[in-house]
Amino acid sequence: MDSDRRILEGYSLAIDDGRIVEIGKTEDLHRRHSNVESVDATGQIVMPGLVCSHTHLYGMLLRGASLSVKPPSDFTQILQRVWWPVDEAMNYEDAYASALVASVEFAKSGVTLFADTYSGPNSIPGVLDRIYEAIERIGIRSFISFEATERHSTDEGWTGVKENVRFAELMSKKHDSKTKALFSIHASFTVSDELIREVKRIAEKYRSPITIHASEGLVDLHHNMENYGKRTIERLSDVGLLGSMVVLAHCVHLNSKEIDLIARTNTGVAHNPMSNMLNAVGVSPVQQMIAQKITVGLGNDGYIFDMFENMRAAFLLHRLNNRDPNAIDSYTILEMATINGAKLYGMQKETGSIEVGKKADIILIKPNLLPTPLTSETVVGHIINTVDADDVEHVFVEGKQIVKNKLLLSFDEQEAQRISQAAASNLWTRLKATPVQIDHMHNP
Ligand SMILES: [Zn+2]
Numbered sequence: 001m002d003s004d005r006r007i008l009e010g011y012s013l014a015i016d017d018g019r020i021v022e023i024g025k026t027e028d029l030h031r032r033h034s035n036v037e038s039v040d041a042t043g044q045i046v047m048p049g050l051v052c053s054h055t056h057l058y059g060m061l062l063r064g065a066s067l068s069v070k071p072p073s074d075f076t077q078i079l080q081r082v083w084w085p086v087d088e089a090m091n092y093e094d095a096y097a098s099a100l101v102a103s104v105e106f107a108k109s110g111v112t113l114f115a116d117t118y119s120g121p122n123s124i125p126g127v128l129d130r131i132y133e134a135i136e137r138i139g140i141r142s143f144i145s146f147e148a149t150e151r152h153s154t155d156e157g158w159t160g161v162k163e164n165v166r167f168a169e170l171m172s173k174k175h176d177s178k179t180k181a182l183f184s185i186h187a188s189f190t191v192s193d194e195l196i197r198e199v200k201r202i203a204e205k206y207r208s209p210i211t212i213h214a215s216e217g218l219v220d221l222h223h224n225m226e227n228y229g230k231r232t233i234e235r236l237s238d239v240g241l242l243g244s245m246v247v248l249a250h251c252v253h254l255n256s257k258e259i260d261l262i263a264r265t266n267t268g269v270a271h272n273p274m275s276n277m278l279n280a281v282g283v284s285p286v287q288q289m290i291a292q293k294i295t296v297g298l299g300n301d302g303y304i305f306d307m308f309e310n311m312r313a314a315f316l317l318h319r320l321n322n323r324d325p326n327a328i329d330s331y332t333i334l335e336m337a338t339i340n341g342a343k344l345y346g347m348q349k350e351t352g353s354i355e356v357g358k359k360a361d362i363i364l365i366k367p368n369l370l371p372t373p374l375t376s377e378t379v380v381g382h383i384i385n386t387v388d389a390d391d392v393e394h395v396f397v398e399g400k401q402i403v404k405n406k407l408l409l410s411f412d413e414q415e416a417q418r419i420s421q422a423a424a425s426n427l428w429t430r431l432k433a434t435p436v437q438i439d440h441m442h443n444p
Contacts, residue, residue: 001048001339001353005331007376013046015360018399023356039394041364045379045387048353049112049361049395050307051341052300054211054249054270057102057116057131059302061094061424062086067431075217075281083119084151085436089427090120095127097423099134104416105305107138108408109389112361112397113341113351114140115247115270115299117184117211119147124159128167132179139402139410141361143209143345145184148199150191150444157195157444161202168206178398181206182345187213188232189223192444193239200241209245209345211270212236215258216250217281227443233258242267247344249299250275251289252282259285263292268344271336273314275301283321286314287328297341298333306389311337315384330384360399367391 012029014022014036022029030038062082069081095118106114118131128144135142144167148160161183168181183203185191196212203210215221215232224235233254236242242265249270251262262269271284289296300310311333318327342352351361367374367386374382395403402410 001335002355007379009376012041013354013360013362015362015396015399018359020354020356020358020360020362023354039364043366043374044393045365045367045374045383046354047363047365047383048338048351049363049397050110050337051297051352052106052111052114052305052307052310053247053297053341053344054272054299054301055102055114055116055305056118056302058086058090058095058098058118058120060098060102060105060305060420061427063424065424065428067428075279076219078279079217085431086427087119088121088436089430090123092123092127092130094423094427095120095123096130096134097420099131100137100411101416101420102305103135103138103140103142104408104411104413105389107140107395107402107410108392108406108413109306109308110363110365110392110395111305111307112141112363112395113345113347115143115145115182115209115211115345117145117147117182119149119186121152121156124163125166126163128163128181129170132167135179136177137411138408139178139397139400141178141347141351141359141397143180143182145182145211147184147186148191148195149186150195151186151441153442154192154444157191161195161199164199165202165206168202168208172206180345181208183208183210185210185212187216187220188235189220190441190444193235195444196236196239196241200239200243203245207245209247210241211247211249212241214248214251215253216276217279218253221253231255231258233261237261237265244268245346247297249301250281250284252276252284254285256288259288259292259294262289263294266295268295268297270297270299270344271314272299272301272303273317274310275299275303277313277317278303283317286318287322290332295340295343296336297344298336307337308383308387308389311384330380333384334380360396362396363392364394365391366393 012026072078072081146163150157164183171181244266247268315333339352342348
């Protein structure tokens with residue numbers, strides 16, 4: 001994924017002090033570095049670690065849950081009946097447990113960088129420390145944030161912003177940390193212009209990226225039309241939010257004027273195809289955005305953590321939606337899940353590709369079954385159509401191996417599973433004991 005998008009066969013790379021220091025013919029590198037620790041990657045794919053551009057680690061605790069809620073019939077009801085009651089019930093232990101187990105799954109499936117947004121009105125101050133602690137144990141690179149929202153009250157929104165500021169201040173003193181601060185705003189339909197402006201001002205001070213859900217469901221568009229007479233991206237533009245350090249998640253309901261605004265301001269987009277299908281919100285106009293040179297990354301929105309599945313979903317969704325087998329190609333999908341994700345968060349000089357000078361965030365893939373030859377011509381097709389998370393053999397983050405022969409080295413996987421299962425069953429019990437349904441919300 002370097003600027004020439006080269007695919008090399010018979011090459012090796014050398015890592016020193018966390019960075020890629022040399023890329024060259026295998027014989028040459030072996031001759032010159034005979035006394036170093038090496039990994040034999042014969043027959044394997046060596047590629048940049050995957051980037052998940054938008055996630056909610058705590059989504060992991062809902063996997064398989066059967067919550068006795070009245071079946072939601074649209075996106076707003078999915079939030080009101082499923083997600084917001086879960087947010088209310090989340091506590092600090094749940095935040096830690098979900099961050100731990102989600103990081104295990106990300107690491108084992110070849111994700112080396114992700115951007116997380118946590119939400120929970122009853123676990124705000126200090127929660128990012130717990131999430132940070134969990135992720136550091138696993139050793140992946142990340143951006144983490146608390147999702148500010150005024151859906152209950154104005155106060156709730158500012159408490160959320162404060163938590164991000166507290167964490168950004170803490171991380172500003174830890175330059176070497178693999179975890180970095182992100183500012184997060186839930187969505188334009190749950191926050192005021194004042195809050196958006198203030199988050200933009202503070203995030204610029206800390207040089208941190210900002211993320212917001214934008215026109216995921218029609219509720220966002222309708223809210224902005226009714227209350228401001230503007231479409232979602234028009235309002236975000238007028239309030240001064242857009243810019244190169246801003247990542248808009250979803251962008252499903254856009255018109256061409258909004259796409260122009262995103263392109264003109266160099267704003268980034270995180271596309272979440274599997275979540276969009278799950279919530280039946282619609283299809284994001286990804287090809288139109290790419291045609292306008294907008295950086296589009298790939299996210300899971302807290303749903304399926306295997307990014308190979310997310311890549312495949314994106315690849316198929318746009319073909320079907322456009323009834324065009326050429327709608328999107330494998331290479332574009334791979335860019336979304338690697339270098340574009342890094343670019344969205346200002347990390348393109350550090351990670352997202354295999355290049356001399358970059359951090360060694362690298363994964364090795366050994367497909368369990370290869371029905372056809374693996375060559376430089378077929379490798380991208382294999383990544384999109386053959387490979388699953390289970391095929392990830394080794395994972396390095398900043399040169400440190402965290403997965404070896406498919407086993408996590410940094411933490412006891414069984415222990416992570418035990419912690420998250422206990423948290424999940426407690427959470428489900430609390431949710432069933434006191435069912436909450438949020439039908440009305442404070443209009444910011
Ligand atoms: Zn999301």
